[in-house]
Amino acid sequence: MQVEWLHRTRSAEVIVVFGGWAIGSACFAHLAGGRDILFISDYRDVDTNLPDLRGYATRRLVAWSLGVSAFGHWQVGRDHAFDSRTAINGSLTPVHAKTGIPPRMFRHTEATLTEASFQDFLSHSYDAPQPWRAFDPAPNQAELLAVQLRGAAPDCAWDRTWISARDRIFPPQNLELAWTGQPQAIRRLDAPHVPFAAWSDWAQVWQ
Template identity: 50%
Template sequence: MEIRWLKQTASPEAIVVFGGWAVGPEVFDHLAGDQDILFVSDYRDLAADLPDLSGYEKVSLLAWSFGVAAYGHWQRARADLFQRRIAVNGSLTPVDREAGIPPVVMQKTIETLSAASYQRFITRVFGAGQPEAVIDIAARQEELRAVAARGAAPDPGFDHVWISEKDKIFPAANLKRAWAGHRITSLAAPHMPFAGFSSWQELLA
């Protein structure tokens, strides 16, 4: 796991973001808010602990894409830090034909990962063409294999689930099955929906 502060200003409130696969924190740069922001990525292993957050009056969790299952696995062995948990376009069963990314798609992504296929992936994530991006192919293949090998994560108790109807990574129908019984809000957005939000508070609603 890679853990880094995106913003640290001694705010009384912090948000911990478990990000997605091979997409950096820049997708959150435009979001307004006074909260301190801690960003977690790289799920090849889940052994790392977060920094001490006990000084905050409130700590919220936002998990996106593969960050949803990664957080579920990570939290299982640790004391609960969060007053609110939000899931965005991800599943506790990340590789699943009915409730996640179909296994055949995951396997093909691993086997054929290249600079060109990653660029196509990023285009699907954003729903539009993106500037050329750089990827560490071996590391990201290792991460995908680790995600698949962990399997289903326990439900840590998400308070709200955002699901994008135009998601080309996690099929929206699969996510709706995965989160049946939870509070769900649908978005007319791609897998990366954050451009449709202006503040962290909107996402944590």
């Protein structure tokens, strides 16, 4: 796991973001709010401790895509208390035919991963062509293998779960099934797998 402060001004509120695979943090950099932002990525392992966040009056968790299951594994045995937990376009079963990314699709992405195939993944994630990005397949392939081997994460409660209608990574019908046990938390969005352009302020994410 990589842990990085994206914004740190000693605000009274902190958002801990468990990001998705390989896309980074630029996709939500436009979101306003003046809060401190701690960004988590690289799920080859989920053992890294977070900084002490007890000095914050409000602590919020936002987990997106493969970050949802990564948080589910990470939180076992840890006592970090969050005032809200939001899951976006992901599930606790990251590789699953009915409640996650279909195994055939996931394994194909991992087995055929190249700099060129990653550009296709970006286009699918944004549901639109994207500028070319430099990309190192080896560590990202290792991350996908680790996610697959780690399997389903332990059950945990969420205050909000977002499902994007145009998600081409986690099929929306799979996420509907994944979150049937927490129907009060579900919100639906006409957006792709990367949905952040639908919002202008972080507060919209958990409201």
